[in-house]
Amino acid sequence: MDRIQKALVGCALGLIGMAVQAEPMCDCSKIVGRCAASIKMKSLTGAAPSYSANFSITSTTATCSKVSYYIDGTPYFNVLANTNTVEDSAFGTSPISMKNFSDVKCEVCAVAGQPSAAPVKQPPAAPAIDPSVARFVGSWSGTLRWTLATDPVTITVLSSGGRLTGSYAGKSGSTPFTSARISGNTLTFSFIGVDGGTYTYDMDLQGERSAKVSGRGLISFTGVVSKAQ
Numbered sequence: 001m002d003r004i005q006k007a008l009v010g011c012a013l014g015l016i017g018m019a020v021q022a023e024p025m026c027d028c029s030k031i032v033g034r035c036a037a038s039i040k041m042k043s044l045t046g047a048a049p050s051y052s053a054n055f056s057i058t059s060t061t062a063t064c065s066k067v068s069y070y071i072d073g074t075p076y077f078n079v080l081a082n083t084n085t086v087e088d089s090a091f092g093t094s095p096i097s098m099k100n101f102s103d104v105k106c107e108v109c110a111v112a113g114q115p116s117a118a119p120v121k122q123p124p125a126a127p128a129i130d131p132s133v134a135r136f137v138g139s140w141s142g143t144l145r146w147t148l149a150t151d152p153v154t155i156t157v158l159s160s161g162g163r164l165t166g167s168y169a170g171k172s173g174s175t176p177f178t179s180a181r182i183s184g185n186t187l188t189f190s191f192i193g194v195d196g197g198t199y200t201y202d203m204d205l206q207g208e209r210s211a212k213v214s215g216r217g218l219i220s221f222t223g224v225v226s227k228a229q
């Protein structure tokens with residue numbers, strides 16, 4: 001098909017001229033996205049040794065799409081500035097059909113004079129929580145008992161900026177931790193009760209979502225708490 005390739009040089013120059021006319025609106029030196037395009041043969045006229053093929057090019061983008069393709073190995077492109085469909089033609093010394101077209105590619109060009117979008121600033125990633133601390137972080141609920149007394153409790157454990165905090169909530173209300181530390185599988189925390197006294201508890205992990213809570217002192221409430229999903 002060498003004769004067709006040589007005869008199409010004039011067509012290539014014509015297509016480049018079309019692209020230059022469209023460039024005041026579309027800046028195809030800046031590709032901002034991808035699209036899809038299709039080429040459909042409209043008609044074939046002429047006889048040996050001069051044939052003319054008319055075809056349409058359609059893009060999925062409404063404006064500023066650049067459709068590139070090959071005809072018998074020769075590259076061509078059209079810039080669709082204000083439309084998503086354009087008609088064009090090619091000429092050769094042999095009949096041209098869709099078999100002669102290949103490697104159709106569609107790109108979205110920037111709009112000339114339009115400032116590029118400012119890069120989106122990503123929020124800083126949250127610092128990773130130490131796995132030994134993460135096991136305790138969450139809300140734990142259960143019932144603690146001492147002799148005949150019971151106390152439904154919710155123990156909330158938090159980690160902020162590497163600092164362990166939390167709160168203890170029971171029948172008498174909720175109060176924040178005054179101290180908290182982890183040693184192995186045990187979290188030891190303290191808080192001030194409604195009577196003004198300081199209470200200390202040990203929370204020993206028994207599984208991924210289960211822990212035994214034991215109070216220190218003469219009045220020692222104990223029980224099992226479960227971690228919320």
